[in-house]
Amino acid sequence: MTVCEAPGKVYLFGEHAVVYGEPAVPAAIERRATVTAEPRDDDHVRVEAEDLSLDGFTVEYAGGRGERPDIDVPTPLVEAAMGYVDAAVEQAREAADAPDAGFDITVQSDIPLGAGLGSSAAVVVAGIDAATRALGEPLDRRELAERAYRAEFEVQDGQASRADTFCSTMGGAVRVAGDDCEPIDAPNLPFVVGFDGGAGDTGELVAGVRELRAEHEFAADTVESIGDLVRTGEALLAEADAESDPEPALLAELGELMDFNHGLLAALGVSARSLDAMVWAARDAGAHGAKLTGAGGGGCIVALDESDATETALSFTQGCEEAFRAELATEGVRVVEP
Ligand SMILES: Nc1ncnc2c1ncn2[C@@H]1O[C@H](COP(=O)(O)OP(=O)(O)OP(=O)(O)O)[C@@H](O)[C@H]1O
Ligand SMILES: C[C@@](O)(CCO)CC(=O)[O-]
Numbered sequence: 001m002t003v004c005e006a007p008g009k010v011y012l013f014g015e016h017a018v019v020y021g022e023p024a025v026p027a028a029i030e031r032r033a034t035v036t037a038e039p040r041d042d043d044h045v046r047v048e049a050e051d052l053s054l055d056g057f058t059v060e061y062a063g064g065r066g067e068r069p070d071i072d073v074p075t076p077l078v079e080a081a082m083g084y085v086d087a088a089v090e091q092a093r094e095a096a097d098a099p100d101a102g103f104d105i106t107v108q109s110d111i112p113l114g115a116g117l118g119s120s121a122a123v124v125v126a127g128i129d130a131a132t133r134a135l136g137e138p139l140d141r142r143e144l145a146e147r148a149y150r151a152e153f154e155v156q157d158g159q160a161s162r163a164d165t166f167c168s169t170m171g172g173a174v175r176v177a178g179d180d181c182e183p184i185d186a187p188n189l190p191f192v193v194g195f196d197g198g199a200g201d202t203g204e205l206v207a208g209v210r211e212l213r214a215e216h217e218f219a220a221d222t223v224e225s226i227g228d229l230v231r232t233g234e235a236l237l238a239e240a241d242a243e244s245d246p247e248p249a250l251l252a253e254l255g256e257l258m259d260f261n262h263g264l265l266a267a268l269g270v271s272a273r274s275l276d277a278m279v280w281a282a283r284d285a286g287a288h289g290a291k292l293t294g295a296g297g298g299g300c301i302v303a304l305d306e307s308d309a310t311e312t313a314l315s316f317t318q319g320c321e322e323a324f325r326a327e328l329a330t331e332g333v334r335v336v337e338p
């Protein structure tokens, strides 16, 4: 039995624009998905994922005792729920050159699903790592990250960047632009997360931005402007001392860029009333800056605040279900049991 765990992430800036080759800077956070993989004697895959729940289904039964009910769960729902685990198993089989390998897989996670904290990437990264190790074919981290990207790319119908999967694999803060992925030195930033209890569909939201961008030059310019602000942010991080606490002036400048980034994401149509409400609550509480994180549509915002004020304000904000401080996860995917 092999157990691996991989972290979720917040975007300091650059989500969505990163899909079109602009740079982005995500940072891994100490919320993890844990995947257990146990090889089987046959080629079946059995998945236990207790965090996945279906909204509703129909059961049909003839009444005879001992007969199995026919449970009607719409195929797209099952596919949506299972897609990432399935794609991770496929990548592991291919990497280990074991097309018929079967597994018992268990997924547990403290990353909310579809909320912008990279739950899909964490599940895919930990899943591929656990399954390849269970087959005795561990991958180096670059190859693991690349395969995890391919899995997300496939499930999201070609609408994915390498940012989430690379960040979850490596841990810490990273910079991703196209296929250029590098860990970067960044000071330990005081991230506070607000979660509205909801979710957004990453594939759909990315497709929406893609359409807008194709239709209007000003939308394409907006995507480019996000890239410009990320380049400004990167330069600030490069000058900062990664070993000591961030200077107030750095936090103020990063915060300003985060505020700007949220405005541009909202212009691209990926914010939501609940996300805007949490962003404003954070700013009113004195956060250096606040923005939605990840695909948007619902889910989480991230703010910068070294004091408790933002977390407290968010916990009293209507529409915010949970507020918490997110510590930087300096270690990416790791083995819990060999
Ligand atoms: N604990 C889990 N168990 C099984 N599958 C999971 C789990 N967590 C996430 N997933 C898979 O990931 C999907 C959510 O991925 P999606 O990309 O939409 O959101 P996200 O990764 O949380 O947010 P974002 O991509 O915006 O950062 C779920 O529908 C499910 O298929
Ligand atoms: C919206 C997006 O940029 C981030 C989702 O966490 C999509 C991606 O990069 O794959």
Ligand SMILES: [Mg+2]
Binding pocket: 118, 119, 120, 121, 164, 202
């Ligand atoms: Mg995702």
